[in-house]
Amino acid sequence: MDLTWSSEEDAFRAEARSWLEENLAAWRAAHGGAVASGDTREGFAQHLEWERMLFEDRWAVVSWPEAYGGRDASLWEWLLFEEEYYRAGAPPRVTQNGIFLLAPTVFEFGTPAQRDRILPRMAAAEDLWCQGWSEPNAGSDLASLTSRATRVDAGWVLDGQKTWTTRGAFCTHLFGLFRSDPGSERHRGLTYFLVPLDAEGVTVRGFGRLDGDEGFAEVFLTDVFVPDDAVLGQVDQGWSVAMATTGSERGLTLRSPGRFLATTAKLIDLWREGGGGPARREQVIDGWMRAEAYQLFTLATVTALAEGGSAKGGSIGAESSINKLWWSELDVALHRTALDLLGPESVLDGPWARGHQFALSGPIYAGTNEIQRTIAAERLLGLPR
Amino acid sequence: MDLTWSSEEDAFRAEARSWLEENLAAWRAAHGGAVASGDTREGFAQHLEWERMLFEDRWAVVSWPEAYGGRDASLWEWLLFEEEYYRAGAPPRVTQNGIFLLAPTVFEFGTPAQRDRILPRMAAAEDLWCQGWSEPNAGSDLASLTSRATRVDAGWVLDGQKTWTTRGAFCTHLFGLFRSDPGSERHRGLTYFLVPLDAEGVTVRGFGRLDGDEGFAEVFLTDVFVPDDAVLGQVDQGWSVAMATTGSERGLTLRSPGRFLATTAKLIDLWREGGGGPARREQVIDGWMRAEAYQLFTLATVTALAEGGSAKGGSIGAESSINKLWWSELDVALHRTALDLLGPESVLDGPWARGHQFALSGPIYAGTNEIQRTIAAERLLGLPR
Amino acid sequence: MRFAFTEDQLFFRDAVRDLLDKECGPDVVRGAWPAGPAGAGARSPAARVEAVWSRLADMGALAVALPAVGDGLGLGPLDWVLLAEETGYAALPHPFVETACVAAPLGVAAGRVATDLAGAVVPFAAGADTFLLRRGGELVTVAAAEAQVSPVAAVDGALAAARVQAGTTGGRVVAANEDVERAFDRGVLGTAAQLVGLSQRMLDLTVAYVRERRQFGVPVGSFQAVKHRLADALVHLSFARPAVHRAAWSITHDRPERGRDTSMAKAMASDAAREVGAAALQCHGAIGYTVEYDLHLYLKRSWALAAAWGDAGWHRDRVGHAIGV
């Protein structure tokens, strides 16, 4: 066991830190110090500028191969980058559904041509990807989706409706599952498609989220033609292709410990500003310990991944369920404690209130925590279905 | 709304208080100040003396008719008596399975002859009743019981095994369900029987409980003959007869607020003895509020019962489920807080540690809290089965 | 001993409930939100929002506690606590508690009242006619035009919150000393009752949703995890409610335990609203997270009221002092 960083890793961290400090200041200054939320139309455009700054200096996708715009960084370096990213107070990545959810799937299932076509433009924030998992009657029960793909000459025709596509109204492309075998049921007969949102027959309608941002969209598809190379992985095998991505969404990549360590540091500051009385002290300490434990759990997971072969990805399997349970409940707890500390001021529409509302989505999205508990019980503990 | 007691009620309370104070002292003195647990063989005998003192002065079953040894007291007076009983630190009633579980059923379903035969001897602690609900394969799933009753001339022959019968090794009689219709399934075809434990073919084996007392028993029945008047209610209708009793067990009667108010008062003392620091203060206040809320909920329930007709019993239906969830979790919380306050001393086998272990049985017995939540959701909220 | 309301009290409660059910649906609450994506969804026009207040006035619901001269009925908290619960259930976008529960017993009948007794962020300040403000150990009323009102953006868009400043002179003194604390306790009680009503609304909405919504071929409400979470929500609500009703009695009779009982009510109602709200959101899933669905109207109001008039921690502390802990 060695819980220290190498001098190369320290250097990588230092480089990231100074780049972030300098460039964040520049980006904010360019918008008069008042950047809007990335989930509003105006803010999204501002955040795209930030994405392009990251890409320009090869910080957008540090763990990707250099050919696609990355640095070929190790998982350790990726963790360090994320920690610095959140510590610096850098904004949520509006490209995250592409780079964290779709990209791992493209790396695993894409043809060389698909990789070359998709990944560099994604890294550069030229193509902006949103996810098309849920449908009005297929939320937690993803396998009950009814959007369909009909085989035609040299391609497919897509029909149906997707919903809850985060930032869908601002994106250029959608990835999602469609039923390609009309006689199939549940998990069988689905295919994973990549769909440009400017294709004929696509309509996107944005709608409002709890935190006031217009961050969701419904996507309606009517007779939308896509060519054969819009299929990722094999036809009718979309479920297993998607599950790889879902594993990423639930797992390590989307929720790096850095985010919670940064929130905890802010929470401790808030507690001190309020006079540091005894009433909420245990909650604050508990928050710190839980965030710290998340960091340690992640270090153990990354060690296992790194030693299991692929240092770039690999799978953490059903363990990602307990991971998600922990961080999503931690996030709610940290923000509740903050609201408690703010007392009457907590009713104001400030960063903690926003953060609280966002945190509340944690136990819902990417597989509800109820589903995660069932997965953990069945796959990790071996309880009967 | 009137939350004050009448002068008659105040007088009743005062009478109970002074009787309890005086007689408890006398009883304890008679045993050199060291009474054993009522769930041990030695302690059970000592507690029977206490029961007989209660009976002698008509405090054993205050709400029963005078003819059966009671005082015809109202539900309000019963509440006052219970509050004083626990405030005085009087011991758990070793007769409680009879007077709180069986008696309401006898009042409702018994023939006049059964009432006259059973109730006075129960009140006087001459007959000691234990419950025979559970079987090795019928715990939470009570309806899956397999003990059977076979019709014979002028009576029935009982066979089977009961378990988890509290204080069964020290009792004289058992009440329980047996399958009287051999072709029946689940809730149908069961009959409620009253069985003397000295009947031929009955074997009782005591076994140990978590808190170290030999408080459980298994009861084996082999070819046990009981006469026709051992049936309570109608043949094959035992389930509905038993549910009335189960309602009592879960509900108001077994867990009067007095018990938790008394525990809370002791907890506050403990907190003060430890210096009254801030660390556990909120838990202590919370415990007080929860006990107080239980008292208020009970007052509202008793008001509704009193105004709904029968001031002596009546049914509180599925509401008893939320009642049970509240007091059982409250009891655990109060004792956990006490153990936290005791710190290293909590490992000792003292009253709080004993109370903690007993409290832990609350969410399990009388219908697990999982079952109570399901009942509350289905019957009170109308969620689908 | 009788822990129940009178028939008259229940009758008035039912009348207010019917009125709000008809006149103050979610579209009316949303009508009180500023236009924009955060208030998206079916919205009633401003006139309908205003009409609710007039209708409540017409039926006498605002004058229950006004001294018994003129329109006043001179009644106490036991007579209005259930009405407050109903206004909570409806997430009424008007200062019922401030006007009818806090100010009216002081003889203040000057339109809509907002007050800084609730805290420095004053709910419903934007549309208030009169401010009831702390000054030293007294309460004074100040006409809205004479106060400096600085609106603030609250999470609950219908809260119309502001910070309010008035000079150190002027206005009418309407309460002093112990009566200031009595006024505060009435506000706390009314708010606790609204939280109980809001919790009931969130629970009702959720129960209706999970009975209908199907996933995995069955209603979501048939899953044990959903049942148990909502049963726990019901338990929280069921034990907070009598605490609120008892506080109404303690205030009505000006009992020595008034402050303790009122604080217990607010602490428990705030905690219950948090539990019920979290359960409601979780059991809805993604739709609960959208502003076009109604849940957020009640959820955000419950957050606002849980933090106003002293939050759970503040009131728990006050209970602690009262019981010597």
Next chain:
Amino acid sequence: MRFAFTEDQLFFRDAVRDLLDKECGPDVVRGAWPAGPAGAGARSPAARVEAVWSRLADMGALAVALPAVGDGLGLGPLDWVLLAEETGYAALPHPFVETACVAAPLGVAAGRVATDLAGAVVPFAAGADTFLLRRGGELVTVAAAEAQVSPVAAVDGALAAARVQAGTTGGRVVAANEDVERAFDRGVLGTAAQLVGLSQRMLDLTVAYVRERRQFGVPVGSFQAVKHRLADALVHLSFARPAVHRAAWSITHDRPERGRDTSMAKAMASDAAREVGAAALQCHGAIGYTVEYDLHLYLKRSWALAAAWGDAGWHRDRVGHAIGV
């Protein structure tokens, strides 16, 4: 950066695990209980209870941290923390932590050691050969015969607890100043590791039970309520464990964060044991409440160890001081 154990460390862990699995089943733990109803159930004779300790000594598990002269291996917490976890899993009725983790690094190799570093109630005092006691700012060893040992009745009958007094002189000084705190931290760490092992044992027992036990025609473990409760238990355990392993590293390298990390480990392990224990008992139902079933052996040990060597509240407070909260 590498957050994992070496193959040697895992190999030694497996060896101890195998030994305890064979030689320290529940019957052996129960054999350490006083006879009587509280210890009812299958009991091994005293000789088998004793044999476990000798076997552990034979395989070198007690000398891991003894200075590297003679039998000692001179290794650190990273080398024994997994062994402590296993002794917790087995609810070993002997002072492994006190002897092998606390005393051995001080060069104390005098049979079974018990210590008041754990608190005034000294675990395993009844069978100890040597006491390691605080005196002023020092730690001294005192032969058992020279101390006053007043046994106390603990909830965990195998704890053999006592209050221990020794004179103000005599004995051998084995540590002073900062080394006393280091010894304390090793005890805290070892105990935290045992709590993790105990939690794992309780979870394993429960999973096995609910897979077999049928009610309502299906295994109890197929109910969502049971699944979710045990999943939560697994989550608690899974995040407490790395905290314990990190503390082993911090102590091994005598890092400045040693105290903080050790206290975090104990707080989290104690809390996890409470959650897992409560879930285990509840998911078992009535059988878990009997002494003839094995669960209580592990449950009661977990209660004892959660309270010993500073409870969760005490260690949370220490973490708070370390992080400036």
